[in-house]
Amino acid sequence: MSERNVAEIDLHNLHVLDPLIGKCQQLVREVAIPYQWEVLNDRNPEAIPSHAVENFRIAAGDARGEFHGTVFQDSDVAKWLEAVAWSLCQAPNPELEKAADELIELIATTQCGDGYLNTYFILNAPRERWSNLAECHELYCAGHLIEAGVAFFQAxxxxxxxxxxxxxxxxxxxxxxxxxxxxxxxxxxxEIELALTRLYEVTHEQRYLTLAHFFVEQRGSEPHFYDIEYEKRRQSCATESGGLPWMLRNKAYSQAHLPLSKQRTATGHAVRFVYLMTGVAHLARLRQNDQQRQTCLRLWQNMVQRQIYITGAIGSQSAGEAFSCDYDLPNDTAYAESCASIGLMMFARRMLEMELDGQYADVMERALYNTVLGSIAFDGRHYFYVNPLEMHPKTLRANGIYNHVSPVRRPWFGCACCPPNIARLFASIGHYIYTLRADALYVNLYVGNRVEMSVGGAKLRLLMNGDYPWKDEVEIAVESALPISHTLALRLPQWCSAPAASLNGERINCEPRNGYLHIHRTWRQGDRVKLLLPMQVRRVYGYPQVRNLAGKVAIERGPLVYCLEEVDNGTELHNVWLHADSQFSLVDGTGLFKGKILLQAEGVRLQHTQSEEAALYHYDKVPGQLEPQRLTFIPWFSWANRGEGEMRIWINER
Amino acid sequence: MSERNVAEIDLHNLHVLDPLIGKCQQLVREVAIPYQWEVLNDRNPEAIPSHAVENFRIAAGDARGEFHGTVFQDSDVAKWLEAVAWSLCQAPNPELEKAADELIELIATTQCGDGYLNTYFILNAPRERWSNLAECHELYCAGHLIEAGVAFFQAxxxxxxxxxxxxxxxxxxxxxxxxxxxxxxxxxxxEIELALTRLYEVTHEQRYLTLAHFFVEQRGSEPHFYDIEYEKRRQSCATESGGLPWMLRNKAYSQAHLPLSKQRTATGHAVRFVYLMTGVAHLARLRQNDQQRQTCLRLWQNMVQRQIYITGAIGSQSAGEAFSCDYDLPNDTAYAESCASIGLMMFARRMLEMELDGQYADVMERALYNTVLGSIAFDGRHYFYVNPLEMHPKTLRANGIYNHVSPVRRPWFGCACCPPNIARLFASIGHYIYTLRADALYVNLYVGNRVEMSVGGAKLRLLMNGDYPWKDEVEIAVESALPISHTLALRLPQWCSAPAASLNGERINCEPRNGYLHIHRTWRQGDRVKLLLPMQVRRVYGYPQVRNLAGKVAIERGPLVYCLEEVDNGTELHNVWLHADSQFSLVDGTGLFKGKILLQAEGVRLQHTQSEEAALYHYDKVPGQLEPQRLTFIPWFSWANRGEGEMRIWINER
Structure with missing residues (x-):
């Protein structure tokens, strides 16, 4: 097991300059955060009413009315506050900070004398606190409030x-x-587990770590706590299910069916799983607990080897917003929740901090540049909850298997976990770029930035440049005044078959270790590391056990997954085939796609007469003929920014 | 509009001799009917308790207890009685007839003084009769009882x-x-609509026809009756849905959203749709109503041109057991209820009687030889409710999109509409073989049989021989003592590209009309018509708008759809490709498949190492290599008779 300590980058000292991720962070700061504040205060008539802030006002006695929303409505406010906190590190905003301060004051007023805080229970059922852990999210809400407190203090x-x-x-x-x-x-x-470990890091209060450990180790033990509390409640439930509630019947949904040490596969509700594992991986490192580490390694492996989408999404099914089984990755009925990919990045971050292996950063990058980046519209005001890999709008409205899928991003949701989660992820992206340890500074993501950090008492200042992931060259320049002896560990992405690095113009020839190129040196102002990551367009094929991908190919360039969209390629994308040997050409995007690279390649389309009288089944030959078509691929994260239409990542190949 | 009168074949005078359908009829008579009687009386511990007979006993005062089952539990008993009635035409069975007589006596005892009869309402809510038509199936149960009464009288x-x-x-x-x-x-x-028309045919009571017409024409008119009765009930519902019940929110589910004359597509619950249309088509002919006829033609056309599976199944989705939209025909999540294909045969029969066009018989045949024949196990004691076209058992249990699908036939169901429906269909198959009209005797199905019918006052006796659909020759021999002048109209199946007919050894060269070969003649004893229906193995392709079938092929021989099953071809059927030019060879089945014809052809399989460590996604090339494999196809109706395993109808072609 590697060492315990990892220094977190102070986000005041990291400025994202990146034209893609940085622009998204700016969008979050300048559009999404103010927009979400309006929605949380029910001042946006287009969005589903939130009532989340109003619940606090009522609980504080500042307003009259009743609680509205889900039992976890408080968490929307907390996640928004966390996003605000990180955004204030990037750019002072006195007006926003004032609004946040007032909100914090309101929250503080709501807190009960004994420290309890949850507007649902304060308003609806003050005597029923902590009586329904299975269903009621009290510790989940507490965790998000704690995370927000930590962030606001740090910021x-x-x-x-x-x-x-x-x-x-x-x-x-x-x-x-x-x-x-x-x-x-x-x-x-x-959620409470990962929040308590965060709180421990700021307060150094061992009790918080002990409590997080208690929660992790208690989970899944028998007799099941959820059954015990259910009997204690005389079998009453939060949801009127007319029987044993879902969470009790399906304990795997909450990862409560077995102790973690006995679990063999990633299972249940995907967000619950990655949130839990984020806390477990953090704890495993902080407490140097090898059993917990083994659990993390084992379940991570199952997840990324058998249950993850090419887009870095997890959760194959709507039922329970859950994992399905090994190699079941349907493209059109996928759940692939935005929050699950955000949680996956959190889990990957903690795995990286523990294991320092590039594979975790590979997954983190895949999730970031595809599902997470795609979950927010170019306008900053619309969000995906569910992120399908294939879209056929006409069928969507007719067949119930698509009830959970939307063809376009939405202004808000009844269960609005995703939008503020997206905001806090981009606002805090600086936490994912580097992992700073005593032995080395690991560069995980090539998001352009300027950063200053403390290395052995000295200030290390770096400027990372490039135009990732559009261009294949990244430059890291040392800007520190004083020489610093340290190791710079550059991640060599799994998608790149021939990376090359140079230092001050001289090629570096050392062998990579665990997916990182380690360069030890006394770094001086003006040192320049150049990393060349040739971005050939690559065809991707699924492992043959995945039946959803048989005969199909996906296109990647760098970390980006590409797709076909109707607006560029016409309808009936199922009738399009890419030649197995087509060459791709790069095309500079224009308009909405300015600054982005599109791809083109020759394919064929099954052309057929659109006849009102055509029979449904045809003997002996396909009713139509193949005709050449030039196909245009766009980065998948940018789909559905031009209205509703068909979309496909996995296309036919011949 | 063609003439009003069609003579129904008296099933006493029709003996099915066919080795496939006849054997299934025998199985129903000798195994399924006694088996189902045990289940309906709760004497089979393996089956889900039915309580259907017990409900009548309790309602009659012969037993104590409470009503159990669905609101339409009575209909299971009625459908079973109808199956018994038709089976008694084929083979006397005093013991069975005695049991049926006693059951009928029990039912009669249950009937209220005013004629009302429904054990759910008699036992549970005698004052709430006719207060919830939308949800409570009172007229549906009445219809099935009426159908049983007609059948038992006729038999x-x-x-x-x-x-x-x-x-x-x-x-x-x-x-x-x-x-x-x-x-x-x-x-x-x-259901009441089609039952009242049946009752009219036996009683010649015009009131029944008028009432059926009233029900048909009232449907969908505004203000909606279901809303009116809902308000009258003070918004109470049969199902505790916590809000407006499904049937009110989704009136299309019950074909109650619009008057039929305004409907453009087959929609809603598939069984409801075909049951309704069966009644409408019958009424349209009996009352010579052209508007109703146009409705039938229009909705039939939409259904068979855009919404029917190759197996003669309808209902693409589990939600609402319903049609989806044009060209949406998923293979694995299909609902494709057995009852819907039975209802489709009923609808097709009435369309045939009205239109005398072979296209209706084509669909009837497709449903019969595929979904309907496949809905009952070779053992007669297990049934499919849902009939998927693709099965992957491992995923079935993990992904909620398959919650409605079973990998094997089941002994019974909580909602047990299908098993007795299957029994009555096979018992009454004689009603589907011929359509007897004054202008001609139409031969719709080539199910071997001996029949006697009255034609212009004389007895026409025919013997139909052959081994359909295994062999391509059908012989119809005239066995009547006296010469009879009439037209024999032989259906030329749509699947057959080069049919040929001969009369007493001489080739018949007349042009077919509406899918039938019309042979007018004075028929004499010893006349022999031979029909040659060459059964090449044929490849079938979907209309390109059906995205579920892109790049795939299905195999048919005669009316039978074939499939690959795991037991013959191994797992991972998605990794199997059939060559576009493979030749098929016919193989005589053995064991369970004795008497059946299997098919074989060369294909390829993507072979790959089954590695624990294999990555999920692979760059540049598919991880595996194509290796030749001889593929074995079985008639799809016979799948899942050898345990659980993968199955596919639509397979990859290259």
Missing amino acids: TGKRRLLEVGCRLADHVDTVFGPARDQLHGYDGHP | TGKRRLLEVGCRLADHVDTVFGPARDQLHGYDGHP
Whole structure:
């Protein structure tokens, strides 16, 4: 097991300059965050009413009315606050900070004397606190509030929300634990575990780590806590299901069916799974717990080897927003929730910090440049919850297997977990670019940025340039005033077959280790590392056990997955074939696609007469003929920005 | 519009001798009917309890207890009785007839003084009769009881159940109708319409036809009857849905959203649709109503041109057991209910009687030899409710999109509409073989049989021989004692590209009309018509708008659709390709397949190493190599008779 310590990059000292991810971060800061604030305050008539802030006002006694929304509505506010916190590191915004301060004050007012805080229970069922962990998300909401407190403190130095979080965590610590008079339970939706480890890192309070460990280890033990509390509640449920609620019947949904040490596959609700594993991986490192580490390695492996989409998405099915089984990756009925890919990036980050292996960054990059980047519209005001890999709008409305799928991004959702999660992910992307350890600075993502960090007491300053992932060259320039002896470990992406690096113009020939090129040196101002990552257009094929991909090919260039869209290629994308030997040409995008690279290649289309009288089945020959068609591929993350239409990632090849 | 009169074949005078359909009829008679009687009486511990007979016992006061089952549980008993009736035409069975007589006596005892009969309402809600047509199936159950009464009378001459049916119909006729004090409604599940037309044919009571017409014409008119009765009930529902019930929100589900004359596509619950249309087509002919006829033609056309599976199944989705939209025909998530294909045969029969066009018989044959024949196991005791065209058992249990699908036939169902429906269909198959009209005797199906019928006052006796659909020659021999001048119209199946016919050894050269070869002659004993229907193995391709079939081929021989099954071809059927030019060889089946013809052809399989460590995605080339494999195709109807495994109809072609 590798060492315990990883230094987190202070986001005040990291400026994303990247034309793709940086522009998205700017979009989040300048459009999405203000937009979401309007929605959370129910001031946007186009969006589904949120009521999330109003719930706090009512709970604080500042307004009258009833609680509205899901039991976890509070978490939307917390995630938004976290996004605000990280955005303030990038750009001061006194007006936004004032709004956040006032919101924090409101939240603090809502907190009960004993530290409890949850507007649903305060308003609806104050006596039923902690009585339905399986269904009611109290610890989940607490976790998000704690994360927001940590972020706001790190971003602004203001302790108000951090203290609210600590009081809440302290309260939780009295309610839950191994003592006889404590609850031996754990939340239906993991989050508290990863939040407590974050809180520990800021407060150095061991109790928080112990409590997180307790939650992780308690999970899945028998007799099942959810059954015990259900009987204690006299079998009452939050959801009127007319029987044993879903969370009790399907404990795997909450990763509560088995102790983690006994789990063999990624299972259940995909977001719950990655949130839990993020906490477990963090804990495993901080407490140097090898059993937990083995659990992380094992379940990660199953997930990325058998259950992940090419887009870095997880969760093959709508039922339970869940994993399905090994090699079941349907393209059109995929759930592939935005939050699941965000959670996957969080999990990958913690795995990287523990294992320092490029494979974790490969997955992180795949999720970032595809599902996560695609989950927000170019306008910053529309979001995908579900991220299908194939879209046929006409059928979508007619067949119930697509009830969960939307052909375009939406202004908001009844369950609005994704939009603020997307905002906080982009606002905090600086946490994913580097992993700073005593032995080396690992460069995980080639998102252009300027950064300053403390290495052995000295300030290391770097400028990462390039136009990733459009161009294949990345330059890292050292800008520190004083020489610093350290190792720079450059990730060599799995998608790149022939990477090359040079230092001050001289080719570097050392062997990569665990997917990173390690360059040890006393770094001086003006040193320049150039990394060449040739971005051939590559064809991707699924492992033959994946029946959804048989006979099909996907196109990637660099970390980007490409797709065909109706607006460029016409309808009936199922009638399009790419030649097995077609060459691709790169095309500079224009208009909405300015700055992006599109691809073109020759294919064929099955042309047929659109006849009202045509029979459904035809003997002996396909009714139509193949005709050449030049196909235009766009980066998949940018689909559905030009209205509704067909889309395909996996296309026929012949 | 063609003439009004069609003579129904008296099933006493038709003996099915066919080695395939006849054997299945025998299986129904000797195994399924006794088996189902045990289940309906809850004497089979392996089957889900039915309680259907017990409900009648309780309602009659012969037993104590509560009603159990669906609101339409009575219909299972009625359909079983109808199957018994037709089976008694084929083979006397005093013991079975006695059981049926006793059951009929029990049913008669249950009937209320005013003619009302429905054990759910009698036992559970006697004051709520006719208050929830949308959800409660009262007229549906009444219809099935009426059909059973008609059948039992036709089969045995006994009037007891027919009278029960008439009293029930008379009661319905007082409750429903255009008068101010009558209900202007119609049932959520059509069936009464087709039953009343049947009852009219036996009783010649015009009122029944008028009432059926009323139900048909009332449907879909505004204000919607279902909304009116909902308000009358003070918004109470049969199903605890916590809101407006499904049937009110989705009126198209019950074909109640629009008057039929305004409907353009087959829509909603597939069984409801074909049951309704069966009644409408029958009415349109009997009352010579051209608007209703146009509705039938239009909706039939949409259904068979855009929404029917190659297996003669309808209903592309589980949600609402319903049609989806034009050209949406998923193979693995198909609903394709057995009852829907049975209803489709009923609808086709009535269309044939009205239109005398071979296209209706083509669809009837397709449904019979594929979905309907496949819905019952070789053992007669297991049934499919849902009939997928592709099966991957491993995924089935993991992904919620397959919740409705079973990999094997089941002993019974909680909603057990299919098993007794399958039984009555095979028992009454004689009604589908011929359409007897004054202008001609139309031979629709080449199910071997001996029949006697009255033609212009004389007895026409025919013997149809052959070994259809295994062999390509059918012989029809005239066995009548006296010469009879009439037209014999032989259907030329759409699947046959070069049919040939001869009369007493001389080739017949007349042009077919509407899919039938019309042979007019004074028929004499010893006349022999031979029909040669060459059964090349044929490749079938979907119309290119059907995206589920792109790049795929299905194999047919005669009316039979073939498939690959795992037991013959190994797992991962998605990795199998059939060459575009492979020749097929015919193989005589053995064991379970004795008497059946299997097909073989050369294909290829993508062979790959089954590695624990294999990556999910591979660059540049498919990880595996194509290797030759001899593929074995079985008639699809016989799949899943050798345990659970993968199955595919539509396979890759290269």
